[in-house]
Amino acid sequence: MNWPSFLTPWWALAGLLALPIIALYILRQKRPDFVISSTLLWSKTMADMRASSPWQRLRRNLLLLLQLLILAALVFVLMRPIIQAQASTAKAGVIVIDCTASMQTADNGGPTRLDRAKEEARKLVDGMRPGDRFLLIADGGGLTQVRSGFSSSKIELKQLIDQITPSDTGSDLSESLLMAASSLRALGSEAEKKSEAITAGKVWLFSDGAGVRVPDIFGQSADMLQFVKIGDSDNSVGITRLAISPLPKKPGIYEVFVGLQNASSAERKISVALALNTPENLLPDQAKFAVVPPRGTGGVVFENVKSEPGKLYVRLDDRNDDFLLDNTAYAMIEPPRKTRLLLVTKGNYVLESFAKTMQRVSETEAQIVVPGAYNTPCPRISPSLTTPCRRTSPKATQCLCVRPAQCRVSK
Incomplete structure (x- = not known):
């Protein structure tokens, strides 16, 4: 004492x-x-x-x-x-906030995980002592956003935390964690050279842990990373795949496959519906129930779906889902385009069979001519061709042109 x-x-x-x-x-x-x-x-x-x-x-x-x-x-x-006491050394730390898509999950109908992570980060800032500094990093996947340098201002740090918004992408946070560790070590080395009374502290990670990969640099300093787990609910079924295939000889008719994944530990029965251009514009008679096993995958196939060109939406109707972002997906249905095909040959059975098959099973306009009736040299590589014409030699007598813009046949 x-x-x-x-x-x-x-x-x-x-x-x-x-x-x-x-x-x-x-x-x-x-x-x-x-x-x-x-x-x-x-x-x-x-x-x-x-x-x-x-x-x-x-x-x-x-x-x-x-x-x-x-x-x-x-x-x-x-x-x-x-009272004479030894002055305490100020510490520097890094706050890494996960703002990827999974942080939009609202566990049990409460606030989102990102909102809870931001609240925990504010509490950490409130506990700063005089001289302490924090660097704030918000990782939304793909593009790492560094929100500030090392700052000792509580007001500034709280304002930056409030500005963080969620993204719709994923990330393993490895780049952000590596940047945080490197920044701490660089600050510690600089403070040692300048004889400043500040030491490198910890990296505080606020995340739900989904897909997080910790760099090897933290294995050398086990106490360097402080992981604050946000959220523990797994009550979610999401769309993992959407495939649309046009049916042959049936214009405007498609087959739609929807892949599902259940993250919860219980079997889920989900309503799956199709819509056109907006999620609310449901297609008639295009809704089904899908049963997905616990921690498993499933799928639904819609046959003979009649749709106009546009955005074809798939939506899951599940009010008990904690993560709503992956309950809607869409794909573009392009207007049908007819392919033109010109085959110049003396009688190649394989190529002729291919041209006739393409004309029979798809929207293809095929024409087969002999070399004598073809009066324009087929270009070696033409920008107008989906598949460029290639000659094996200057004296080649056969050529297959797809969408030939420059090929003409003499009458």
């Missing part, structure tokens, strides 16, 4: 003022004379008056005690007490 010392100890002499204060309470009071009819009720007072000593015994007196306490407090303050 460190006892206090005083900058002006001579003020202790002021404590001698307690002596005259006490003396005022032990001196006998000089009372005036009055004529009374009897001294029967004044016997004690008469005894004090007959005593020859001017002093009296000190009795308990609350007012005297309060006066002495006030005097002691004034003397203590005037002596200016100080």
Whole structure:
């Protein structure tokens, strides 16, 4: 225990003022004379008056005690007490907040995981001591956002935390964690060169842990990373695949496959519906139920889906899902385009069969001619061709052109 010392100890002499204060309470009071009819009720007072000593015994007196306490407090303050202690070293840390798609999960219908992570980060900032510094990194996947340099301002850090918004992509956070560790080590080396009283602290990671990969640099310093897990719910079924295939010889008719994955530990029965251009514009008679096993995958196939060109949406209707972002997906249905095919050959059976098959099973306009009826050299590589014509030699007598813009046949 460190006892206090005083900058002006001579003020202790002021404590001698307690002596005259006490003396005022032990001196006998000089009372005036009055004529009374009897001294029967004044016997004690008469005894004090007959005593020859001017002093009296000190009795308990609350007012005297309060006066002495006030005097002691004034003397203590005037002596200016100080406690000598070793100054604590300021620390620097890095706050990494996961703002990827999974952080939009609202566990059990409460606030999202990102909102909870931001609240925990604010509490950490509130606990900063004078001289402490923090670097803030928000990782939304793909593009790492460094929100600030090392700052000791609580107000600035809180404002930057409030500005963090969720993204719709994923990330393993490895780049952000590596940047955080490198920044801490660089700051520690710089402070050592400048003889600053600051040491490298920890990297605080606020995340749900989904897909997080910790770099090897943290294996060398086990105490360097402080992981704060946000969220523990796995009540979610999401769309993992959407494939649209046009049916041959049926314009505007498609087959749609929807892949599903169940992240929860219970079997889930989910309603799957198709919509066109907006998630609310549902297609008639295009809704099914899918049963997905626990921690497993499943799928739904929609056959003979009649749809116009545009955005074909797939939506899952599950009000109990904690993660709604993967409950909707869409793919583009392009207008049908006819392919033109010109085959110049003397009678290649394989190529002729290919051209006829393409014309029969798909929207292809095929034409087969002999070299004598073809009066324009087929270009070796033409930008207008989906599949460029290639000759094996200048004297080649056959060529297959797809979408031939420059090929003409003589009449």
